[in-house]
Amino acid sequence: MTATIDHPSAERSRDLLTGVLLGDDFRREHGFWQRLISTEPFRRPERGGTEEERRALAYERLRVLNDSLDSGARLAADPRALAALHEWLGPVDPALTTLAGIHYNLFLGSLLDQGDEHRDLSDFLRLRRVGTFLCTEVAHGNDAAAVETTAEYDRERDGFVLRTPHAGAQKFMPNTSPSGGPKSGLVAARLLVDGADHGVFLFLVPLTDTVQALPGVRVRLLPTRTGSPVDHCLTSFDRVFVARTALLHGQHGRVGADGEFSSDVANRRRRFLTSIGRVTAGKIAMTACAVGCARATLAVAVRYGGHRHISGSRGSGRVPVIAHRSHHGPLASAMATVFAMSLLHRRVLDRWEANGPQEEAERLVAVAKGWITWQARSVIVESRERCGAQGLLEHNGMSELLTGIEGAITAEGDNVAVHAKAAAEMLFVAAPADSGRFPDTGPGDLGDPGFLGRLLAEVERIWFDRARRRMSLAPHGDPLARWNAASGPALRGVEAYAQRLAAEAYARAVAGLPEGPARERLGELQRLFALGRIARSGGDLLAAGLLTADQIHGLPDRLEELIATVAPHLPELAESFALPPEVLADWPIARPDYVDAYDDPQAAWQPDAERRTGPEER
Template sequence: MDTVPVEAVPAGAVRAGPLTDALFDGGFEAAHRPWTEVLRREVFRYRDGLSLSERAEAAYERLREVNGAVGSVPEFVGSTTRLVALHEWLGMVDGSLTTLATIHYNLFLGSLLRLDPGKAVDPAPFIRLDDYGAVLITELGYGNNAADLETTATYRQETDDFVLHTPTAGAQKFMPNTGPAGGRKSGLVAARLIVRGQNCGVHLFFVPLRDARGPLPGIRIRPLSEIPGSSVDHALTSFDRVVLARSALLAGEHTELTAEGAFRSAVGSRRRRFLRSIQRVTTGKLCLSGAAVGGARSALAIAVRYAHHRHTFAPVGRTGVPVFAYRCHQTRLLGAVARAYAATFLLRAAVRECGRRDDGEFAEARNGTGEPGGGTGAADAAEVDVLVAAAKGWTTWQARDIVLECRERCGAQGLLSVNRIVDLITPIESTITAEGDNLVIWTKAAADMLTGRGYRPPAETGTPAESAVPAASAVPAGAAGAADRAGPAAAPTGSRRLLEVLIRHELRCLRRARERLGRPSTGPLDRWNHAVNPGLELVDAYAARRAAEAFLAAVDQVGDTATRTVLDQLFQLFALQRLAPHAGLLLADGHLSAEDVRELGPAADRISAWLAPHALTLVDAFAIPDEVLQAPIATEGFAAAYDDPAGPWREEDAG
């Protein structure tokens, strides 16, 4: 591949501002900076030594502080962009607070305001946070198969009400935040609607759960065991023939229970009625992705800064160097920075697409009954579902890997809660499981993609024989230490070639999965088991390709040449490290040459060395104030946090 050398860019020539604009899609000032100011407040400061119950109460106290800064709560709940922005910042401060916020704003209020347009249930107490909202869907025996859950809400025509009941141990509602922390709570409870002996599908019901004295009559709430790293008051909740008014049924505009006690719905199947009821789960996937990506960015800001402050042994003749001076530290942290940028750009793309659907651009995707119709709009809406599912799994898994890398790079300091990184692990693990377990939602996405629903394979361009890997010959002539510190191929040549190989990898995954799906089988399960793992590889390849496209689109939007060059090199590092695990198959299929495969590691090293002077700028672009980051090791004088006023050195200083 013909390459154009990239000269070194002086560190001072690249500013964080243009990178921040790229990362936040030009919306930092409007949607993000306000939260950086709110989270500076004293109530959000890290406090060591709190008990579990004290930490739980602190999370609810912080939620009240957030609520006061939201402005119009209904408008806020209706904006996917603003909801995701909030979660990006909460995700780096308090994982328990993040959980409470996503439940109350997105799942509870989002569902209540959508499914109860006539306001039979007064939303005011929840808007003011006089009452907290919980959502009770998952049961002990029913998680991702919640459409089959057992809790029943039986309509009684003679009294015009419902009886909510938990019929078996497996029907207990599992892990809602219905414990005593915070005070009064009400919930949206998913239950089978039984009318005239017929199962009409799972719907949501508004149920007051507890007041200041405890659970209300007929409601049993038992705390679950502690989750390390989380202080949410998770519990098992069950119902013993709790009577609910007719207005408790939240059926939306397309389903009704007539005055004569007849059930009518324009939505055809029970499963689709359930999916309509829990539609806010899609927005929740993006919120959780935002929380995970925000947490990953904060961990990187801490680890990269610490790597520049922490000195270690040096080669003979030197007194010591920052640990970041070592290439092994650079490639790991800069590779993680590259993935964090890619995950952020993928999140932005998914939020934009979801916003287009929410704003009615895909209106033809509905046939007037709330059911998907035909035509281009339906295909576009289905693509959004696949993209959101793929992005949620990819971003949260990437975030976990990034945070674990950062924890390790900080050594023993990374194990201390005061330095914040270790406390990000459990909340990110929660994002991997909540709003649909990643493996399950990817399995559903794989099935959709393999059957042509919501997926258009990318177009194949370019010539496979052309080298995609930046070669050592691309090093600027005469540069000092050229083999280590000079750059890879410049945009657009190297980056576009790398994107082409990512596309070819995705198409190879598609062909392999389809071939496996077509193998002889003994039945539907056996047939799907042939294809499921290759299908998951397809979803992974699709998510990475969409992230790469979003990354390059952001590069193209940067006006400053030096900043654009640095961002492009970061993209190339991402792409090279992404391709490395698949090098053998790409070689076998002719998409990489033998020399390309040999060069993958050295090329990543060269880019890391070239990017190393810009590492602090790359994480400064995350725009996280020190008061929000709250990590002593992220500051140059971090040792002062451990000073002992009675230490013997104090006596020596005094003398």
């Protein structure tokens, strides 16, 4: 299980699997980021440093990154490049990834999407000023459309006055301190014109210089958040004036030179969603970050499992810990999940770029963000546990990524909230197209991936039918009671929907590979993923007559057989993640000589210890 890939046919197989994970054109799409994180500025320091030093390092790296780009504007305008940034920077420096995502996507992206084409962005493109994004408030997170910061139009000065009316309206967790240099932010605030509330818009507001907050802006560091240090702050405004051009305008709304408001969008909530449209790209970025972090931790766990040897049973000699079923079984299942996450992420990215029906695409992005980040947490927790106490040490990378994924689960909309919104929409959508299309002869073959896919579609249909039935039994005229009755099974339906889409992506990927080892490996993972999910719904499928009692009884054995098939290939599958050797070298337990990272140069076992110490010291 510890063999590395060096045979030409093995390299070909690895490259095919890398193409499955990263796309056929992965060298062009991902090569820049792979090379960047391999360079010295992005290598892991030998010592972690203080929190302030680590924050400073993240901003220094942001500047190195920016200097390496041919165009920050081009990056901000390219969702595929933004996703790749998060996929590769996430495992290396979560704090840097947070700063880069905010600056390039939420800040620059919003300016490019909605800003005046004559606006001078040179300070932000050259990072003379760092951009940040202030939407969430202490009292308003997932209900950000209800933010209470106001921007009131002042006709005499032809601009807006920003004000924070109370403690609950303080902007929550933006990186607004002077750390990293002068900052400007896009502030989500209620646009008031002559007392009329026109909804929430974004306003470009200078926040700090190199030393302190600007007049009228109050910035306070929040208590330390577990994980990578970012200067998360509470930010408030005391009658801060900005010019009329600070409003990011468009068809959703503008204030003209005559001081009158106009909009092509009548609905205030829709205006708000247009203003913060970059949050959807942010969800894709969170998904990419989760995929990259899960792959990295799994690769480290697989490598460490091959390097770490323990005593075998009954004097059989020392064996790698990964030889044990109790160790390689969870990693094999995690490998099937990581490929599913990666395939679904790429499907979502392709769909978003295709510019089809926007509402459907946004729902797909939201469902994928929730499911993939939750799966990533499970994979990271499992991988960390397989590395024992050493997986808890920060220098081995895993503990930092575990806390980082918690941030991704919450960022750009809490997972439960975005899944609940998707569930409410999907309750009124027809059942999956393929569900129920089973041959009259009864249950099919569990070795047939097509049959497994239809079972997953049926699981989705079962949960949504259950939700609709429960909703119909709840008291009419009480929307909350009806939703509470349906929400449990509806959320399970959203989970099943994500699993079905991942299984469909698996099927397409397997069909797209030529006959050979790569296709065999991917097919094994495909079946392991599908059977593992089907086993959790065996009772429902048995009751629906889609599985027999014998098939239910046989599922554990089938899963064990697949795990035994996948386990010997875990090292080569981890190689397909294409993690740069320099990055792997920065995590001690990923190296065969990991014990050397804990060696003591002054210890008695050193060859020159006798010469260096006297008897009294020994």
